[in-house]
Amino acid sequence: MQPFTKRVIEIIKAIPEGNVMTYGQIAAQAGSPRGARQVVRILHSLSAVHSLPWHRVVNAKGEIALQEEEARFMQSFYLNNEGVETDEAGRVNLERYRYIDTEQASDPDALQ
DNA sequence: AATTTGACGAAGC
DNA sequence: GGCTTCGCCAAAT
Numbered sequence: 001m002q003p004f005t006k007r008v009i010e011i012i013k014a015i016p017e018g019n020v021m022t023y024g025q026i027a028a029q030a031g032s033p034r035g036a037r038q039v040v041r042i043l044h045s046l047s048a049v050h051s052l053p054w055h056r057v058v059n060a061k062g063e064i065a066l067q068e069e070e071a072r073f074m075q076s077f078y079l080n081n082e083g084v085e086t087d088e089a090g091r092v093n094l095e096r097y098r099y100i101d102t103e104q105a106s107d108p109d110a111l112q
Numbered sequence: 113a114a115t116t117t118g119a120c121g122a123a124g125c
Numbered sequence: 126g127g128c129t130t131c132g133c134c135a136a137a138t
Binding site for chain 1: 119122
Binding site: 027032034035036037038041045 | 134
């Protein structure tokens with residue numbers, strides 16, 4: 001298990017209820033700004049084992065990245081249940097729900 | 113050891 | 126706005 005992988009797991013576990021993070025964000029925070037696809041692989045294979053809040057992870061556009069209709073529905077359901085609104089296309093308002101780690105973001109307003 | 117694979121992202125058209 | 130191309134890199138084959 002690479003340190004990067006471990007970091008990703010920790011970060012995902014740290015996403016608070018009612019917030020979401022993007023793959024790129026997680027990868028960057030884990031120390032690999034271009035490692036979005038590793039995050040994908042990690043979620044794909046480890047979400048169940050680590051009981052991660054995988055449903056709080058969306059792609060850069062704020063949309064649910066899953067492909068299977070059934071799983072997409074499940075994710076939007078979980079998000080709605082936490083207070084995150086999703087539209088018909090399974091998209092969330094990133095400006096509103098994106099989680100910014102306060103330890104790393106000295107000026108959240110400047111990150112947008 | 114070498115190659116393929118992705119629930120991605122940014123850039124270009 | 127959509128679609129294609131390319132880069133990315135750990136993990137699975």
